[in-house]
Amino acid sequence: MSKxxxxxxxxxxxxxxxxxxPGTSDDYQVExxxxxxxxxxxxxxxxxxxLVGDLQEKHDHYITSADIKYVNSELTxxxxxxxxxxxxxxxxxxxxxxxxxxxxxxxxxxxxxxxWPYEIYQKVKDDENFLDQIINDIIEKPDMWKxxxxxxxxxx
Numbered sequence: 402m403s404k405x406x407x408x409x410x411x412x413x414x415x416x417x418x419x420x421x422x423p424g425t426s427d428d429y430q431v432e433x434x435x436x437x438x439x440x441x442x443x444x445x446x447x448x449x450x451x452l453v454g455d456l457q458e459k460h461d462h463y464i465t466s467a468d469i470k471y472v473n474s475e476l477t478x479x480x481x482x483x484x485x486x487x488x489x490x491x492x493x494x495x496x497x498x499x500x501x502x503x504x505x506x507x508x509x510x511x512x513x514x515x516x517w518p519y520e521i522y523q524k525v526k527d528d529e530n531f532l533d534q535i536i537n538d539i540i541e542k543p544d545m546w547k548x549x550x551x552x553x554x555x556x557x
Contacts, residue, residue: 418471433515444510
């Protein structure tokens with residue numbers, strides 16, 4: 402689905418710019434679809450991220466990188482000065498999902514702001530349990546994923 406379809410649904414877009422290979426001009430952007438109205442304050446707690454970190458020690462396909470350069474919201478503009486992270490999960494069955502999370506001011510929880518791709522947004526809109534299942538599967542079923550990457554902001 403394109404950005405135009407999201408506009409039809411009046412879904413605010415979050416554009417995340419990721420750094421490409423160092424020293425090149427191959428940065429790329431991914432459009433996430435705001436889900437805050439649907440999930441109504443759903444947060445991942447720091448313990449969840451700790452569990453993902455534990456899985457990184459056991460599974461080579463669980464990794465962390467620092468590639469977020471810019472975060473821009475249609476609603477509020479440039480948000481790059483705030484802490485955001487993305488969990489990108491590439492399924493062995495070809496299904497991919499991206500979760501855009503912001504750090505809460507207490508540093509102990511991370512509200513879910515937006516998801517990618519649009520098809521996943523539609524599935525979650527139709528069935529919120531679908532999102533719960535994915536969040537659970539990232540931790541409970543590491544063998545169903547080809548890659549799970551926690552992407553942090555670039556260190557300045």
